[in-house]
Amino acid sequence: MNTYSNWLIIDTNLKGVKKIVPSRFEDHRGSYTEIFNKEFMLKNNLNIDFVQDDISFSKKNVLRGIHGDQNTTKLVTCLIGSFQLIVVNNDPNSNQFRQWESFDMSFENRLQILIPPKFGNGHLVLSEFAIFHYKQNTQYNRDTQFTIKWNDPHFKFIWKNNNPILSDRDK
Numbered sequence: 001m002n003t004y005s006n007w008l009i010i011d012t013n014l015k016g017v018k019k020i021v022p023s024r025f026e027d028h029r030g031s032y033t034e035i036f037n038k039e040f041m042l043k044n045n046l047n048i049d050f051v052q053d054d055i056s057f058s059k060k061n062v063l064r065g066i067h068g069d070q071n072t073t074k075l076v077t078c079l080i081g082s083f084q085l086i087v088v089n090n091d092p093n094s095n096q097f098r099q100w101e102s103f104d105m106s107f108e109n110r111l112q113i114l115i116p117p118k119f120g121n122g123h124l125v126l127s128e129f130a131i132f133h134y135k136q137n138t139q140y141n142r143d144t145q146f147t148i149k150w151n152d153p154h155f156k157f158i159w160k161n162n163n164p165i166l167s168d169r170d171k
Contacts, residue, residue, distance in 0.1 A: 007037075009044055013101050015094075016116040017087055018046075020075075024110055033110055035077050036135065046114065048073050050135040055079070058125045058132065063164035065122020066148040072138045074115045076123075081130030082106035083123040084160050090146060091118035100155060120148050122170075124159055 006023035025032045041048060056064060068090055076085060088100035105111050106127075115121050123132055150157065150170055 007040060014087060014089055014099060015096060017101065017119065018114040020112040020114060021110055022112065035112065036075070048137050050075065050137050052136050052139055054134055054136070056132045057129065059129050060125050060127060061161050061165050063122060063124045063150055063159065063166055063170065065170065066120040066150060067122070067145050068118065068120035069144045069146065071117050072136050073117060074121065075135040076113045076115060076121065077133045078105040078107055079131040079133050080107050081125065081127035083125045083130045083132060085113060085121060085123045086157055087113060087115055087119055087121045088148060088155060089118070090120050090148065098155060100157065102158065120146065122150060124161055124164055126160060
């Protein structure tokens, strides 16, 4: 059985960033969604060797990020709740340097975002709480990461909350 025949891959305005929508099976018991399938990725020329999965649980109005590095590809999923994800190109050699895009992600819409290296991402929780899940192809190393301030005037980000809850790193 081809469990990913109804999956979609959609290009975004940012070169290399992709929306992935896996199929969902629903019946009287609830729903079932496969959130990763290596064969599907390979058949769509996305040969990524993910080595680490991470989850963050956050309450409403928490904004995490914007972080990234030069080597890591991430596959972001919302497991519970909803959040706004902002992805920004931080590659000074790209003609899209400093361009960004916003995505509304939720358990209901099943949207996943594939984020290539040299892009940063941050998310703002919109529901009472949310679980943010991501796979990455490198081991986490904070020393190699860049941080872009959530309200950096060069980027003119449009967040759905102008007074988020932040960590010291993200202030």
